[in-house]
Amino acid sequence: MTEILLRTVRRVGTSGAPADVRIVDGRVTAIAPTGTLDPTSPDADGVETAGAWLGPGLVDHHTHFDQWALVRRRVDVTGCDSAEATADLLARAARADVADRLLVGHGYRDGTWPRPARRELLDQAAPGLPVVVISADLHAVWCNALALAHFGVVLGRPLETGEDGVVREQDAFDVTGALSQVPDAVLDAAVADAAEAAAARGVTGVVDLEMRFGLDRWRRRIHAGTDAIRVASGVYPDDLDDVIARGLRTGDVVAGTRGLLTMGPFKVITDGSLGTRTAAMTDDSGVLAYPFEDLVAVVRRAVAAGLVPAIHAIGDRANTNALDVFEAVGTRGTIEHAQLLVDSDVERFARLGVAASVQPEHAMDDRDIADRHWAGHTDRAFAFASLSRAGARVLLGSDAPVAPLDPWVSMAAAVGRDRDGREPWHPEERLSALTAWTGSTVGGRTSVAVGDVADLVLVESDPLAADAPSSALRSMRVLATAVAGRFTHREL
Incomplete structure (x- = not known):
């Protein structure tokens, strides 16, 4: 049997009165006013939360x-406000040896750019290197000439594009799928x-x-x-x-x-x-x-x-x-x-x-x-x-x-x-x-109840506070996360 006793929690969606919560073998088995629950096992993990807010996991x-995991390791171009700025950032990345065979950027949004994407900008950014930039919405991929040729071979067909070097919809999905084919x-x-x-x-x-x-x-x-x-x-x-x-x-x-x-x-x-x-x-x-x-x-x-x-x-x-x-x-x-x-x-x-x-x-x-x-x-x-x-x-x-x-x-x-x-x-x-x-x-x-599978989150403040600005949610500090009563993140 595995047991966790969370002490002095305040449950989201309740009055916020302090409570203790017992979790046994991955389920919430008891909730009672703070100080009234004792562990049932000598090996129980007692966790003092000091009034943290407890809610169901998110x-x-x-x-x-897969795309999210890979994007975390690609060149982030989300802050670029033009095609030229995007190409300049990728040129700097190429000079910094970010890539060896293929340079991949992610996150461009061209809907408000003053001028459209142009293939030659990427050709000039990294001569001799295939360059692809995936749009933020994943429905378009901007390529230089070498990248278009490369993915034409990989996919076994030419990619449809104009002078902009942008492939869209299914062709874009196929390119991003090919990029995901890593070991x-x-x-x-x-x-x-x-x-x-x-x-x-x-x-x-x-x-x-x-x-x-x-x-x-x-x-x-x-x-x-x-x-x-x-x-x-x-x-x-x-x-x-x-x-x-x-x-x-x-x-x-x-x-x-x-x-x-x-x-x-x-x-x-x-x-x-x-x-x-x-x-x-x-x-x-x-x-x-x-x-x-x-x-x-x-x-x-x-x-x-x-x-x-x-x-x-x-x-x-x-x-x-x-x-x-x-x-x-x-x-x-x-x-x-x-x-x-x-x-x-x-x-x-x-x-x-x-x-x-x-x-x-x-x-x-x-x-x-x-x-x-x-x-x-x-x-x-x-x-x-x-x-x-x-x-x-x-x-x-x-x-x-x-x-x-x-x-x-x-x-x-x-x-x-x-x-x-x-x-x-x-x-x-x-x-x-x-x-x-x-x-x-x-x-x-909304809240945590007896009998729930203990997929839980503990946070520093009440996410339902009526007067909290949205910025308080964006910066919410997460103190602990558990899946079936097993901590997957813990700061307590």
Whole structure:
């Protein structure tokens, strides 16, 4: 038997009266006023928290975990405000010997650049070296001539691009997928580091929507000792046959992983993105990846096999299309992103039982791009509060590496709609702290109760404090994180 006794905690979602919490073999077995619980085992781990706030562990409902792990080791260009500045930064990285065979940058946002990307800028930045820069939204990759030639050989086909050297949508996904083909030991080490960093921010679980089916990789990692987080590993259409053949259903626990790995949802991408200007819009701009009948067919097949659909939709036309698919198939699931909605679709989320899986930090990253490219329509962009008021379930995530895998960042953006000292953007769409919290916690729980699996987070202050600014959430100090009563991060 393993026992932990947390002393002098204040539970999130309660009056805050100090309590002691007993955890035995990974479950909360008793909660009582401070000083009234004694350990039942001489080997119990007594932890004095000095009034720390205890809550359910945090979940990021949308990540691309391999990409996030690799991005942490790439050249960060997110601070560059032009194509020229991006090329200059990469040139400096090349001179500093950051790369040997291939120079990879990440995080460019060209939606507000004064001049577009141009291939020759990257040609000049690192002569003789293939250079690729992945957009922040992952839907575009800017390449120099050597990189285009290199990935043409790797993928076995020429990449479609113009003078800008930018490949978009499926070609971009294929390039980033090729970049992920690093030795297992290298990738697994990066993933282990990223998982520990997530645990240090209170994360106990993620939904991993990496485009390359990851169940077997995660099983290998868990067996090797990467056990800081729980993972629900999703699948895309290219691997649907394999998952069906294995008889895997969403929520199935993978044997031999100590309950840390489950089969995730069926993910399908139906349009592009705001940043790449490929989101499918009601004015017929953007791209739709599937004819409606084909999308219905593939979702219906997945649902029949026991998989819950998670449909990527960003533009208003794509969101209407996705809701139509849920209605046609007669199933529940999630729409991933739900960034721009026509008014009549807001209430359909609740009526159809479709959850909105949103990434609030995207609103902060893309507010200027939205104001330019969705001018006149931003009153219905990132409509978190409208969805919540309509009765829809709102789940929070990061879409890491598009935004940091940090649930406190997501909650701060949802609650404040502000960052960097700027005025809140469409503050009428701010979520309450409670809704943001339950959209980020295990099972949507507010507090910790007897009988709960002890996936827990201990923090320095109350995340539901009504008068706390959003900056307090962004900087929240995490004192400890536990998965099934096992500390994965501990400062106490």
